[in-house]
Structures are given as C-alpha cells and as structure tokens.
Amino acid sequence: MMNLNFRWARLGSLTAAELYEILKARESVFVVEQKCAYQEADGLDPHSWHLSVLLDDELAAYARVVEPGLKYREPSIGRVMTLGKFRHLKLGRTLVAQAIAFTEERFPGQGIRIGAQAHLQKFYGSLGFLPVGDVYDEDGIPHIDMHKP
Helix, strand or coil, rough: CEEEEEEEEEEHHHHHHHHHHHHHHHHHHHHCCCCCCCCCCCCCCHHECCCCCCCCEEEEEEEEEEHHHHCCCCCCCEEEEEHHHHHCCCCHHHHHHHHHHHHHCCCCCCCCEEEEEEHHHHHHEEEEECCEEEHHHHHHHCEEEEEEC
C-alpha cells in the first residue's frame, strides 16, 4: 500500500526546501520535459493554494488552486503534474479530485475553470469539466479552457 500524504499550503507557509522542490518539479515537467520556454513562476503563486502529494516524504505530484479573479473570474486549478518516476502509479485522477474537492469547499458555488492541455480534454471531462471555446496555442502547446459548474 502506498503511503500518500496530501498537503495543502499557502506560499508563505512552505519552507524554502519545499518551495524549491515544487519549483524544481514544475520546471522539470513543464519547461524541460515539454520543451517549452516560458516564465514558469508566473506571479500567481502568492495568490494560490499549493497541493503537494508526497510519497514516503518525496514530492510525487502537485497542483495549485489560484484564487478567483486573477487568472479567471472563477477559481482555477493548474500546474497539475506527476513527476516522471511516479507516473506508473496513476496519481492524476486522485490529485485532481482532491483539488476539485478543496476548491469547491473553499469557493462554494463559483465553479472552477482550467486551461487544459487539449490532449487531456477527455480526462478532465471525466471529472466533470466541459470545454469552453476553441483550442488555442499557449507556449506552443494546444490548450482548451474548460469549466466545471
């Protein structure tokens, strides 16, 4: 059995070491692995809740919830990722379900908006998100906005 630990934190309550691990992981997935040069630390982290999924005290997966009115009118789940060495564990559904539950509890009745990579539309659809608008290019990767009422 896996010893998964889900930890929510505001930026100010993360230790320097925890923040370093999160930023290192996000860079490794979104910048290096996806070969996408962009400003990964985008200014929204101070206005977000950070979900770290730890397996035996090692960061395995991560997502953040951005407060409403910043990225979108609604609260938003983003930076959803599982580190490569943990992907075989299929943590994505559990990770996103945890983020949805947290967001709906903290921001009731507001819905949730995401900017999903287009190839993950079916995955997010299975979690209750509906596509909004057309596929667009964001940093060279096709994305689609999706909304969960």
